[in-house]
Amino acid sequence: MLDAIFGQGDRNSLTMDKPHPDSLLDTSVQGVISRPLDRVDGPFKVSGTATYAAEYQIDNLAHGVLVGAKIGHGTVTAIDASAVKAMPGVIDVITDYDTFIRNPQQGGETTAPTQGVKEVGYFGQIVAIVLAESFEVARDAAQRLHIEYDYAAGAYDFDANRDQSETPPASQIPAHYTQGNVDKAMTQAPVTVEATYVTPSQNSAAMEPHASIAVWNDDALTLYGSYQMPTSDAQQLAKSLGISEKKVRIIARYIGGGFGSKLGIAPESVAAAIAAKRLGRPVKAVMARTQVFDATVRRSNTEQRLRLAAGKDGKLTAIGHDSLTSNLPGEDYFEPVGIGTHFLYRGENRSITHDMVPLNLLLSGSMRAPGEAVGMIGLECAMDELAEKLGFDPIDLRKANDIDADPEKDIPFSSRQLSRALQVGAEKFGWDQRNPRPAQRREGEWLIGMGVASAARSNMLQQSSAKVEIHADGSATVSSAMTDIGTGSYTILAQIAGEILGIPVEKIRMSLGDTNDPPAAGSGGSWGATSAGSAVYLACELLRDKLAKAMDVDPGELTLKDGQAIGANRSVPLGELVGQGMEATGEIKPGKMEKAMTQASYGAHFAEVAVNAVTGEVRVRRMLGVFAAGRVLNAKTARSQCLGGMTFGIGAALTEDLIHDQRNGKLVNRDLAEYHVPVNADVPQLEVHFLDERDIYANPIHAKGIGELGISGAAPAVANAVYNACGVRVREFPITCDKLLDGLPAL
Amino acid sequence: MKFNINGKTHDAEVDVRTSLLDLCREHLGLTGSKKGCDHGQCGACTMLVDGRRINSCLTLAVMHEDSEIVTIEGLGQVGDLHPMQDAFVRHDGYQCGYCTPGQICSAVGMLGEVEKGWPSHASADLTAVELSDAEISERMSGNLCRCAAYPNIVDAIREVAGKGDRQPVLEAAREIGA
Numbered sequence: 001m002l003d004a005i006f007g008q009g010d011r012n013s014l015t016m017d018k019p020h021p022d023s024l025l026d027t028s029v030q031g032v033i034s035r036p037l038d039r040v041d042g043p044f045k046v047s048g049t050a051t052y053a054a055e056y057q058i059d060n061l062a063h064g065v066l067v068g069a070k071i072g073h074g075t076v077t078a079i080d081a082s083a084v085k086a087m088p089g090v091i092d093v094i095t096d097y098d099t100f101i102r103n104p105q106q107g108g109e110t111t112a113p114t115q116g117v118k119e120v121g122y123f124g125q126i127v128a129i130v131l132a133e134s135f136e137v138a139r140d141a142a143q144r145l146h147i148e149y150d151y152a153a154g155a156y157d158f159d160a161n162r163d164q165s166e167t168p169p170a171s172q173i174p175a176h177y178t179q180g181n182v183d184k185a186m187t188q189a190p191v192t193v194e195a196t197y198v199t200p201s202q203n204s205a206a207m208e209p210h211a212s213i214a215v216w217n218d219d220a221l222t223l224y225g226s227y228q229m230p231t232s233d234a235q236q237l238a239k240s241l242g243i244s245e246k247k248v249r250i251i252a253r254y255i256g257g258g259f260g261s262k263l264g265i266a267p268e269s270v271a272a273a274i275a276a277k278r279l280g281r282p283v284k285a286v287m288a289r290t291q292v293f294d295a296t297v298r299r300s301n302t303e304q305r306l307r308l309a310a311g312k313d314g315k316l317t318a319i320g321h322d323s324l325t326s327n328l329p330g331e332d333y334f335e336p337v338g339i340g341t342h343f344l345y346r347g348e349n350r351s352i353t354h355d356m357v358p359l360n361l362l363l364s365g366s367m368r369a370p371g372e373a374v375g376m377i378g379l380e381c382a383m384d385e386l387a388e389k390l391g392f393d394p395i396d397l398r399k400a401n402d403i404d405a406d407p408e409k410d411i412p413f414s415s416r417q418l419s420r421a422l423q424v425g426a427e428k429f430g431w432d433q434r435n436p437r438p439a440q441r442r443e444g445e446w447l448i449g450m451g452v453a454s455a456a457r458s459n460m461l462q463q464s465s466a467k468v469e470i471h472a473d474g475s476a477t478v479s480s481a482m483t484d485i486g487t488g489s490y491t492i493l494a495q496i497a498g499e500i501l502g503i504p505v506e507k508i509r510m511s512l513g514d515t516n517d518p519p520a521a522g523s524g525g526s527w528g529a530t531s532a533g534s535a536v537y538l539a540c541e542l543l544r545d546k547l548a549k550a551m552d553v554d555p556g557e558l559t560l561k562d563g564q565a566i567g568a569n570r571s572v573p574l575g576e577l578v579g580q581g582m583e584a585t586g587e588i589k590p591g592k593m594e595k596a597m598t599q600a601s602y603g604a605h606f607a608e609v610a611v612n613a614v615t616g617e618v619r620v621r622r623m624l625g626v627f628a629a630g631r632v633l634n635a636k637t638a639r640s641q642c643l644g645g646m647t648f649g650i651g652a653a654l655t656e657d658l659i660h661d662q663r664n665g666k667l668v669n670r671d672l673a674e675y676h677v678p679v680n681a682d683v684p685q686l687e688v689h690f691l692d693e694r695d696i697y698a699n700p701i702h703a704k705g706i707g708e709l710g711i712s713g714a715a716p717a718v719a720n721a722v723y724n725a726c727g728v729r730v731r732e733f734p735i736t737c738d739k740l741l742d743g744l745p746a747l
Numbered sequence: 748m749k750f751n752i753n754g755k756t757h758d759a760e761v762d763v764r765t766s767l768l769d770l771c772r773e774h775l776g777l778t779g780s781k782k783g784c785d786h787g788q789c790g791a792c793t794m795l796v797d798g799r800r801i802n803s804c805l806t807l808a809v810m811h812e813d814s815e816i817v818t819i820e821g822l823g824q825v826g827d828l829h830p831m832q833d834a835f836v837r838h839d840g841y842q843c844g845y846c847t848p849g850q851i852c853s854a855v856g857m858l859g860e861v862e863k864g865w866p867s868h869a870s871a872d873l874t875a876v877e878l879s880d881a882e883i884s885e886r887m888s889g890n891l892c893r894c895a896a897y898p899n900i901v902d903a904i905r906e907v908a909g910k911g912d913r914q915p916v917l918e919a920a921r922e923i924g925a
Contacts, residue, residue: 034925036916042836043828045844048779050817055778063773135765135773207783207791207845207893256781256845257893354882479779486843486894585861635920639898640839672788672891677890681869685880687915692923714799 004005012542012584014534017591020700024500024541025631029561031201033499037637040510041254041490050687053226054083054211054286060089060262063135064275064285066268068124068656069117073154073360076118076127079148083269084130089137094275095128095142101270102266103363104297105128105236106333107229107524112239114330121328122362122569123666124629126267129275129285135424154360155542156665158301158326164673165324165355168334172371172458173342173352175334177549179408181348184317189309193386197378203292203300203433205677208256210296214272219275226434227265228258229522233482236265236513241273249342252513253525255485257544259368262485263524266296274342293670298326300335300656303379308386308699309349314400316347321379322355329358335584338355339371340380340712342408343598344418345401350408361665368648369708372457373715377652377733379572380453380716384414384723388436394452394720395422395431406598414489414597415704417628418454421604421691425452425626428689429606438727439745446610447745448621449725450463455603455627455713459695461531461590461705466535468497468543469583474563476503478539481512482520482532487707488637492529493536496701500540502560503574518585526601526705529633534699538586546584551576588699597697601704603627605646607719611726613747616737618664618722620650622684625714629692630704634717638742641689642710654734655720748812752777753821755831759816761808768792770808779848781820783891790890793849793856794818800884802889819848823854831855834903842894850890854904857886861908877914 014020016608025033044050069076081093097118102125104112117127125189130145133139156160186192215222221243225231230250237604238245255262272285287296323337329419338352387394402419405412425431427698434450435441441448466480478497484490490510498505521531548555553567593599608622625646632638655676659668669675688710694702715733723729728743750757750770759774766785771777771794783791787805794803795817816899820847823829830849834840841847861882866873870886878881884900898915906912 034920038836038918039839041844042841043825044821044848046832046835047779047822047824049825049849050844051778051780052845054782055772057776134762134765135769136762139763205893207789207843207891209783210783256783257843286782289788297809303883304898313889408811436804486841488842494831519777632923632925635925636839636916637842639916639919640791640842640899643898644842644893644895659810671786672784673786677891677893678895678897679836679891680884680897681881681888683884683895685898685901685915690918690919690923731772 011587012538013587014538014592014700015591016699019696021696023702027703028182029559030499030502032495034632034635037491037634038493039488039491039637040494042503051255052208052214052256052285052442052599053224054454055222056213058213058215058282060281062131062279062283063138064129064131065138065611066126066271066285066287066291066293067130067142067145069127071120071149071151072123072151072156072666074120074146075150077092077150077152078148080126082526084141084144087137087141089139091131091133091279093130094278096274099270099274101240101267104266104332105264109189109231109264110232110235112236113264114159121366122360125663126271126295126515127501129271131275131279131283133240152747154356156360156660157662158357158359159675160227160355161359165336165357168356169575173336176353182318183353184348185309185349188308189317190312191310191389192356193308193382193389195382195385195731197304197305197375199302200733201301202367202656204259204261204677204681205675206257206259206261209287209292209626210262210268212269212272213282213284214419215282216276219351222249222251223269223273224251225269225678226255226262227252228255228262228483228485228524230483230513230515231519231522233265237269240270250515252483255483258485258523258599261296263366271701276639289672290670293667295362296425297363297365300364302335302337302374306378306382308382310386310390311322314390314392315728316345316401317349318349319345320351322353324355324357326357326359326361327364331363335364337375339458340375343600344454344456345408346407347404360440361660365442369457369711372712374688376713377716381711381719384720385526386462393441395426398422398454408519411526412597414484414599415693416602416690417693418602421602421626421628424689425604425624427659429624430709438724446615447613448610448723449721449726451607451717451720453605453713453717453720455605455709457600457705457709457712459601459698460525460527460601462527462531463589464520464531465518465585465587466520466532466539467518467583467585468536468539469581470543470574470578471581472575472578474573476501477509477511480520480532480535481515481517482528483513483523485523487528487641488522488634489528489532491637493496493532494534494632497540500544503563509540526707528664530701530703530705531701533633533701533703535586535590538583538584538588542584543582544583547577584648590722595698599698601629601706601709603709605713607721608719609718609721609725611722611740613744616740616744618654620684620718620733624687625710626689626691627709628693629703629709630693630695630698631707632690633703638706639688641707643686645710646686646714647678647683648711650682650718652733653718657734750811752816759913763809764925765808766804767806767808767811777818777820780821781845781848790853791846791849792889795852795856798859799834803924819852822851831907832905838899838903840896840900840903842896843916846890846892850892851899853887853890
């Protein structure tokens with residue numbers, strides 16, 4: 001779909017149809033790849049000079065404040081703007097019943113999301129924007145704006161509407177997959193587990209609220225936005241506004257976190273664009289934190305029925321993972337709960353299904369590690385339950401079910417170090433200190449326990465391109481519509497270019513987050529580093545060939561180091577070889593390797609928790625993760641990604657719970673005081689280890705996604721530790737003290 | 748009105764409802780201080796006012812004509828970073844960077860509080876405060892970081908406070924030969 005805008009020309013393109021056994025990153029000698037370099041954008045971030053979406057200094061800016069519907073389902077019948085328009089400083093109140101977007105768009109889509117805001121599909125849906133000369137006036141006017149509605153009955157209660165569930169169309173995975181006969185295997189196996197796990201809606205809660213500044217220049221729109229995937233976001237925006245995608249430029253140099261919530265466009269972008277057009281002046285629209293909760297995107301709640309059947313040897317004969325999630329009527333995205341279950345363990349009988357209840361709650365979409373983040377909770381807690389029934393150590397059980405080929409598609413894994421990660425983690429964590437019997441270890445009024453879970457996250461490659469230029473002064477510029485949402489893209493892309501071209505990282509200028517630069521898939525699904533990184537690799541590979549030609553040597557005889565091209569007994573500064581400058585564009589596309597191999601990154605999570613025997617309070621005391629995700633591009637930023645994922649897991653296990661009022665769908669806890677993301681005191685000094693690995697089937701840089709691996713399995717490790725500590729198995733997440741109290745052992 | 752920010756006098760005409768945060772961000776072009784919630788819940792807007800850390804979204808600009816205000820821009824700039832800013836870079840005490848200016852201002856203010864002997868919930872002895880990791884974490888818990896750089900933030904602050912330099916990332920890098 002992106003082909004049309006990727007264009008042709010002098011470029012180095014690669015479709016991953018074959019393994020790529022050799023990588024220039026292994027033969028280059030600059031010595032910067034993988035090293036724990038400080039972020040190249042770090043000094044700007046710590047000094048407050050990195051510019052986020054709402055911070056561009058633009059003349060004659062009108063301040064826009066969005067207004068959300070105060071009903072859960074129905075129709076807007078009138079917006080009476082006369083009173084607020086009379087307020088000093090108010091410029092206008094604008095809505096466009098047809099064009100304003102009702103739902104945000106999912107990531108990577110190239111079409112407009114559901115539009116039309118006269119119909120209200122969920123509480124808080126954005127219906128208008130108030131424009132004023134100052135933020136204070138706009139906010140005041142927005143709060144006073146009088147809107148009339150026709151109320152309609154809505155579906156807000158998951159349990160009450162479960163009989164309305166539907167099977168959604170296939171997405172990344174089929175909605176329903178069955179192999180063999182799980183029911184029969186369950187009746188025949190000597191040991192089985194059947195349990196239902198429930199996880200609540202969650203919010204990405206990136207620290208920067210969604211924000212857009214819209215600036216029109218004749219019929220061309222520049223939108224300074226906080227978006228993870230500018231290339232496809234610009235297409236979504238163009239389609240929403242009914243203009244050519246060539247007329248939309250998105251600039252997203254710095255993005256204050258996304259975690260999925262900024263994959264597709266959100267309501268403030270279209271509202272700002274329409275308002276700016278109507279007013280004939282630039283408009284800034286920043287969502288209030290409550291609006292980020294109300295009207296962007298949530299991770300769906302899930303109900304997961306787990307069925308495991310095993311022989312006395314611990315080997316699984318059946319896995320059932322049947323899930324029920326929710327989304328708005330007409331939206332077909334489903335949380336792919338069982339995505340990791342497809343390939344993690346053996347078992348010839350399998351049922352992995354996804355059904356969805358249509359509800360009038362804000363859009364469900366991707367949040368960090370869609371699928372695995374919550375699906376691994378069900379699977380890995382059930383594995384813990386099975387281990388106890390079998391009398392197996394939980395690590396031995398997982399090792400007994402490790403496999404060397406995909407259990408559903410007769411194809412190998414591209415690389416997989418699950419058992420080794422479990423083994424290494426067990427040694428480093430001191431797993432042998434764990435008492436397999438729960439509630440045995442006490443320290444004063446605290447009960448101490450340990451838990452483990454496997455980590456797995458499917459690996460993806462997305463079509464992406466990047467341009468690399470070597471300038472006459474020997475410096476270089478890397479440009480791409482790729483983004484850095486905190487992941488470290490600026491740094492790792494500079495390291496890839498610096499390594500291959502032999503240019504010190506400090507002499508490489510990075511330009512990311514601008515759709516005027518070569519298109520890229522952006523940041524999401526942990527594909528960013530590998531996709532954009534491969535594009536940079538390919539551009540540098542072509543530049544290397546050009547430099548060899550300029551040196552009149554075979555590329556294999558050329559060494560590039562510290563700004564010098566060395567070959568045929570000569571050492572020439574790059575600046576001299578490139579004349580006025582030399583450039584190349586690289587482009588990577590997924591190919592046959594995607595289907596020929598099951599690609600994923602793996603690891604193991606270990607947690608030690610303390611449960612207060614009096615209050616049920618849970619404290620995470622230690623946590624350790626071992627991860628194998630192909631080549632680590634920067635040990636510092638990769639480790640930080642893992643810390644972040646593990647902490648998301650602590651939140652999912654213990655505190656995060658988005659609560660919908662069952663009478664109207666309104667979010668009860670729609671701010672950061674009531675929706676509890678982990679704070680500093682909730683997180684101990686987490687320990688992260690990597691296993692050395694290269695994946696030659698994934699891409700030419702031999703790396704796999706890491707940003708979401710750290711969350712996949714983190715929550716069940718904590719949950720299993722809670723069980724080991726106090727003997728209470730909570731299957732409804734998060735594990736708050738009220739759910740533990742009744743079952744705690746006597747003091 | 749006149750405001751003393753980062754040692755300079757700024758003139759601005761503000762609405763009585765304008766927060767100190769919006770004065771800086773919307774009127775003075777000082778966008779280093781961030782707005783994450785506008786409700787005093789996330790700490791991204793933390794500044795130093797008369798030497799104390801405060802949530803600048805929860806105070807009105809008109810209350811601060813006589814205050815000495817230091818924002819992240821005033822602590823240090825690229826090429827001349829404050830030791831706390833420098834430590835955050837080296838320890839990777841951030842990812843997306845949006846909470847970072849608030850974290851750094853908060854950390855500087857917090858060390859001042861410890862120096863004065865102010866105890867916290869984590870203090871074992873209310874009369875003799877020792878800056879442990881638990882103290883740092885407790886005192887920094889008003890500054891949310893969704894990227895969750897918390898362990899690295901603690902490492903950065905501990906180093907600046909002279910309480911020991913741990914480099915877990917070097918260990919992780921060594922294991923893969925990087």
